[in-house]
Amino acid sequence: MCLLTPHDWTLIKANPLFAGMEPADIDSLINVNAVLRVPRQQALFARGDPARALFLILEGQIKLSRLSPQGDEAVVHVFRAGESFAEAAMLMGGRYPVDATAIEDSRLIAVSIERLKDRVMIKPEIAFAMLGSMAQHLHSLVSQIEQLKLMTARQRMIRFLLDEAQADSGMSRIALPHDKGLIANRLGMKPETFSRLLSQLVAHGVEVDGGIVTVRDLAHLADQLEQET
Amino acid sequence: MCLLTPHDWTLIKANPLFAGMEPADIDSLINVNAVLRVPRQQALFARGDPARALFLILEGQIKLSRLSPQGDEAVVHVFRAGESFAEAAMLMGGRYPVDATAIEDSRLIAVSIERLKDRVMIKPEIAFAMLGSMAQHLHSLVSQIEQLKLMTARQRMIRFLLDEAQADSGMSRIALPHDKGLIANRLGMKPETFSRLLSQLVAHGVEVDGGIVTVRDLAHLADQLEQET
């Protein structure tokens, strides 16, 4: 029931946290019983909960967010299959600093923090893998702050499309990774603004059909980053 | 010339990175020759530079920022005496992901990353100290993103004052930690906006005299967080 498929193993070994670990290390960290399923919309943990584990996503997507006293939500990041998160929870007085919610039916591995600590004491190399993961998260947050401070909503929107497209020139068919409202929040704007800006881009070679966005020419879209209007 | 004063040692031992280390560990990491002075306005390192060290500030302040292609600056964080930064640089392919500039004449300890790596292999506990520091930075960035996405410039301004004030009620005399323009950037607004918002607050028991801000009643100011106008 909680078996790991070959594809799961591919993800595990590709993740920077586990890459380089020997099978014995991985086995010792991954308790087969610790594979859990979280249905769409359900919380995985809440801000302030005691942090007992960090997670690797096998399937689905997990949203990390903060809630204001008034109930407004700020999405900090959305993690997808193959990514790990909550490494930092190990410290911070053992409390999660954000809410985590599944935005798709998800399957995750929970890695016990206690066990991981033990493991680090035995094999310090593992600590570098953790530092590496955290450094990447840090870098991603820094970029997000840069964008929020320096770019207009329109520019962030374009940048998002360019990031989602694999290539950097030519045509691209992009499947929006989640609800438009959620993407809007990630980009620091309201859903209405997102909708309007996206329809503006139709004038610049962008077609929208539900959750599928087709960009006629990525390079031309990139030019729009500096244009006004 | 590059001697460490007793006060320096106080800072070192109070820093989470070194707290808990034995003197021998600290000595092995801190090369006395590695104390450096950086005059105000001078760059410590630039984005993309190979990362050879992380730093502990003995005196002064260091600004971490990103520059846009157009030359606009986004201040990511300002570190003060006693704080360490650039832990993450150890990873990230050995490149600093931001620019670092002294905004006051500063004195710092440079901790060799190579030496630190060796040390972690010998004493894995040290890795936890690093993870702890990085977790704190992560948390601070998450809070910053939350504020940029959820609060108006006015609310960020008030929050800043409340954070700078030590207490949370009663009267407080606050010395602004740096130029108003720089604070404005930290808060994600233009200097003009900062100036205007600050003068608005005069109507709510805030007095401004150069770089000294006096708040008549912190609790009353905190109320303004929810008020409009």
Next chain:
DNA sequence: CGGTTATTTGACGGGTATCAAACACCGTGG
């Protein structure tokens, strides 16, 4: 099919940015 949740569209207002100019502050050099 009905009810809920997303998304779009419109009208409107306000919060910030922008542009511009006056002013204060500060270290330098005459």
Next chain:
DNA sequence: CCACGGTGTTTGATACCCGTCAAATAACCG
């Protein structure tokens, strides 16, 4: 000591991006 240029700060007028409120429409799910 004062003149002076450079930087930081304030203030004003104006523009516009984006948020808000509201309603219509579309998509979704049981």
